[in-house]
Amino acid sequence: QVQLVESGGGLVQAGGSLRLSCAASGRTLSRTVMGWFRQAPGKEREFVATITWSGSSTDYADSVKGRFTISRDNAKNTVYLQMNSLKPEDTAIYYCAGAYESTLYRNSGIYQYWGQGTQVTVSS
Numbered sequence: 178q179v180q181l182v183e184s185g186g187g188l189v190q191a192g193g194s195l196r197l198s199c200a201a202s203g204r205t206l207s208r209t210v211m212g213w214f215r216q217a218p219g220k221e222r223e224f225v226a227t228i229t230w231s232g233s234s235t236d237y238a239d240s241v242k243g244r245f246t247i248s249r250d251n252a253k254n255t256v257y258l259q260m261n262s263l264k265p266e267d268t269a270i271y272y273c274a275g276a277y278e279s280t281l282y283r284n285s286g287i288y289q290y291w292g293q294g295t296q297v298t299v300s301s
Contacts, residue, residue: 180203183272193263196296212282212283220269223256225237225271227283228281231247246259268298273291
């Protein structure tokens with residue numbers, strides 16, 4: 178089993194930055210694909226970014242490409258999401274997810290482990 182705990186959310190003005198962290202306990206995150214998803218009020222959960230276990234491959238939703246960066250430190254069992262140039266439409270609960278897979282996935286159904294989420298609010 179893997180337990181995931183997100184942190185780093187908060188309130189920020191438009192144009193600002195936040196760095197989310199996802200710390201894992203239990204089994205190591207090595208050999209996992211990790212992803213970030215988000216869910217805004219009244220909307221379905223949507224894909225944000227994903228990264229392979231080596232960190233060599235990443236994928237981003239078009240809405241965040243060029244503004245967000247996903248990275249990971251397997252030695253620390255932690256995945257990060259650096260969010261720059263934040264917009265009010267980025268307001269959501271952000272979830273970290275993991276899967277023992279070798280390929281990048283945008284489909285949330287592939288991910289076996291989920292954190293509880295961290296709130297990100299961007300004011301205009």
